[in-house]
Amino acid sequence: MRATSVFTLAFFAAAASAADVLLRDSSCQTGSTQCCSSTQSVDAQQAAEILGVFKFLGLPLDIGAILGEAGTLIGVSCNSIDVAGAGGNSCTTQPVCCSGNYHNGVLATGCIPISVNP
Numbered sequence: 001m002r003a004t005s006v007f008t009l010a011f012f013a014a015a016a017s018a019a020d021v022l023l024r025d026s027s028c029q030t031g032s033t034q035c036c037s038s039t040q041s042v043d044a045q046q047a048a049e050i051l052g053v054f055k056f057l058g059l060p061l062d063i064g065a066i067l068g069e070a071g072t073l074i075g076v077s078c079n080s081i082d083v084a085g086a087g088g089n090s091c092t093t094q095p096v097c098c099s100g101n102y103h104n105g106v107l108a109t110g111c112i113p114i115s116v117n118p
Contacts (some may be wrong), residue, residue, distance in 0.1 A: 028097030036075030036098075037092035040100050042066060050107070061107070065100050068110040071110075072099075075108035 011112040042050070054061040066074060075098055082089055099110030 031099040034078040036078040039073040073111040078105040078108040
């Protein structure tokens with residue numbers, strides 16, 4: 001239990017990255033384009049742990065949102081990015097298209113990697 005709690009806290013403590021890949025276009029049609037400090041798939045146990053942290057903090061979240069659709073990822077510490085590249089928005093990690101965004105980017109769900117042209 002302690003190891004999973006450490007994993008969960010480390011997961012949420014990840015810092016957002018800054019600029020190297022300028023987005024020119026994407027294949028994000030069903031959500032918002034995000035740059036997350038980290039992304040990963042989660043299983044039911046990890047989703048339950050994340051849900052527990054959110055409940056402990058008094059933040060509403062549905063476990064179904066965390067698990068999302070098969071083959072999608074969750075993102076942590078996410079920021080919206082402009083796919084046209086306006087305003088200098090860029091991403092040093094893999095940009096993703098996410099269908100859900102909770103608590104101002106703390107957690108993004110239903111994420112899939114998108115293509116970029118530097």
